[in-house]
Amino acid sequence: MFNFELFTEKIEKRKTEVVPDHQSESYLYQALINKYGAEDINCEMFTQHDVQSLLNTLEESVTMEDEDGIVYLHPFSSFGQMYSLGYKLNELEEAPRHRLPTSFRFL
Numbered sequence: 001m002f003n004f005e006l007f008t009e010k011i012e013k014r015k016t017e018v019v020p021d022h023q024s025e026s027y028l029y030q031a032l033i034n035k036y037g038a039e040d041i042n043c044e045m046f047t048q049h050d051v052q053s054l055l056n057t058l059e060e061s062v063t064m065e066d067e068d069g070i071v072y073l074h075p076f077s078s079f080g081q082m083y084s085l086g087y088k089l090n091e092l093e094e095a096p097r098h099r100l101p102t103s104f105r106f107l
Contacts, residue, residue, distance in 0.1 A: 024050045029082045032058075 024046040031041050032054070061077035073080035 025054065028054045029079065033083055033086055 012027055027042075027045045028050055030036075057077065059097065061073045061079040062071055063070045063074045066072075073083060075081070
């Protein structure tokens with residue numbers, strides 16, 4: 001039998017009161033990846049510390065740069081994951097949209 005009192009007690013011990021706010025970091029990632037112009041960036045969304053943190057993360061994310069100037073990012077870094085996710089979403093948007101015929105009348 002499941003002991004709900006013990007379960008509630010364990011959850012109360014481990015709960016966190018403070019949820020980190022990553023809104024400014026996400027905005028900076030978005031601005032950098034989408035190559036916002038200076039006039040399009042809302043500077044009230046982030047601080048100088050956020051910019052420095054992003055630069056440090058970006059430097060740590062780079063694994064290699066080849067002779068042609070192509071930069072390779074570590075796939076598990078936060079910047080690499082954001083870039084990869086955006087790339088995959090872009091591929092989905094450009095995928096051909098056609099339905100294959102089906103033999104079922106209700107589909």
